[in-house]
Amino acid sequence: MGFIGFLGDAFPQLEVLTLFHLFWLFALWPFASMLCATVKQSLGFDEGEKGPRDWLEMNDGWRGQVAFLLGVPLSVLNPWMFRQDVMQLFGSLVAGIRHRGSLPAPDTYTQATRYRLPVDGTWTVVNGSPIKAYSHSWFPATQRYAYDFVITDESGRSRPEGTDSSTENYYCYDEPVLAPASGVVVAVHDSDPELKRAGGLSHPLKRSLTGNCVMIRHANMEYSCLAHLIPGSIEVEPGDTVECGEQIGRCGHSGNSSEPHLHFQLQDHPAFEVAAGLPVRFDDVTVDTPGVDVVKSTDWTEPEGGPGSHIHVGQRVSHVPEMRSGESDTVGDSPDATDTSKLSRVGTLSRVATGLSLGGFVTAVVGVVAPSRLTVVLALAVLATLGLVYQVVRQFSNGGHVRLKSLSQGCGVGMAAMLLAVSVASGTFSSFSSLAVGAGVFTIGFVLYTAVWEYGRWSLV
Template identity: 45%
Template sequence: MSDPNTHPNLPSVDRSNGLRSRLPSPTSLALLFFLGIPGSLIPSLKRLEWFYLFGLFTLWHMVTGIVPSPSDDAEATNWISMGTPSGLRPLVSMVSLQLNPLIQWQGVKQIAGHGLTFLRYRLRLPDLDRFDQQVDYRLPVEGEWTVVNGGPTRDTSHSWGILAQRYAYDLVVTDDDGRSYEGSGDRPAEYHCFGEPIVAPADGVVVAASDGHRDYHRAGGWLDPRQRDLRGNFLTIEHATGEYSVLAHLRNGSLEVSKGDRVERGERVARCGNSGNSSEPHLHFQLQDRPSFFRSMGLPIHFSNLRLREPDGEETVHERAYIAAGQRVASTE
């Protein structure tokens, strides 16, 4: 079921990324940062402190997010008009976040978790061929949404170098002109997806629920400098052994379930918000192998019973399919 080429109801995925697909992400080099610690503790190993410089590679995903590489498939999403007018606002916001100790600590936990994940899988990380999805998942939204970030391959990945988010998705609602907002786009309420229902993608048990994080009052590329969790308000749901979904950036006060609650497929669990590390209202969704956001590995996910609308307007209905940035998607359930 994990291989789209062997499942009759799962369209094939273009994985012709060549040598690039086999090279490690520069973000992984940040793991060498920890070799500097012995240099700080043992005088004779002081030269090892130079390894602290590798910590700068944690900024790699920020740089690529602002300055896309020539290999990025811009054509798939160039019809979408987001609320961020340029890369300047996210850049200024990211610089200010370097002074936020809570976010910096989460960054350290994330990189440390990479090391544990590599060891756990002996460098053979789950991918389209090595992951056997146990559960059928529906889209975690109602109505038609637009995929603005994410896909099942390295070239379409949300954040290839951040292992837990490797196969994550960012979803928004766009109008007929491809705009995710109306008006100036400076306030969360001007975004079409803000406050829209979020649903459980499959039956399961809530293993983590966090509410009470403010929705940042600015949008259009600005990040909350006082955020205390990258996820903002979020839910983590266990669906099967080794399969946990994460729904993040939820609206403050909108969670309808708590830790320990059992949820049913399609049940409304929260509403879309602008909390945490969010430049504009959207839903961040990912499937991971462990409950911990920082020590888990992201898993490629195909969805069941959905309609896809491509940028050229072609519309298809699938029993199962992967989705990718640039597509409009809707559940047929």
């Protein structure tokens, strides 16, 4: 509906249609939803309802609530986070089109590969279930069947009683994260910062919802995403072949994280933002349910067919390899080694597209504050320069050479600046507001990002 507002910008006789730009505010819906849920919980509206997480003692009382509330506006103003949030909303539409309007579901989807838990030992599922009411996030589509894992003690605490919220105090922090099945690494993000405190806090300069993460292709249209890893802990590169159970990184607190945990999801596409989440069954898993059993409370029935079983929020789960000795880890064909140079090109182009979208966001925001297009062009040029300088200094400080892919996002922002400068010089789009122009540049970046990763997906088949 927001696109209708552009007609009001282009044609003075339709100026009333500019009111449709208000629909762009729905991009803030995920934040508003989390805010309402937090306020509702803090006011005690859910106290009479028993839930699967009631046995857990993970929150930090009013301090955790305040930390979360302060983080919401910071995330909204963070261009990297806003870019990814809006792309997720558009990406759900792309995923729906890819599946002809019917997204994968537990009773219709049969996975091509056997999966184990991506961790060893006993972990607690604090978010996630194939049951809609207890899903990690039913919308956007990419996180529909995602899981969040932490380690808790018998009292349901994720860190020892009496300790502060330093990340090293959490039981799961720095624990090994494993490949859930054999496959080929298709994407790695390992440049997100990490706060040394948790308790509802996350780094204000985070650059991705997932933080540091690894994407692995296990079969055609079957990828795993392992997120929120410790900076510098990732042990694999795009193009590497990994075996089931191989360590790929360590559990951390990067990205959109209130405390150290592992975010795991299975998806049908190598790009997080445009993927559809896939329901996943785990092999060799034992389950303990200390609190409310959501399977019994909802009369949910495990779908027949396929290996393994689903897990649910509130459960303590453990990987027990001796449960299935001598069986193959793969139902379908194992993925072949992938051309690393091809993955590198896809990654570089996707970062350029990301930079273009960031430029669109900055154009819209700065244009509202400072209507002059030249001011917007200057802001974009400064942002691109700072990004390029940061990457050059970072590469040299780490003792490495400057690589093109590390500069590609800054180049994308620079492209947005050049596009806007050309439009100013030629008078093109002068009748459109900066908000409309910024939305247009953002959309171009999103389309390019989707096209690049769609090419990457088909090249991996």
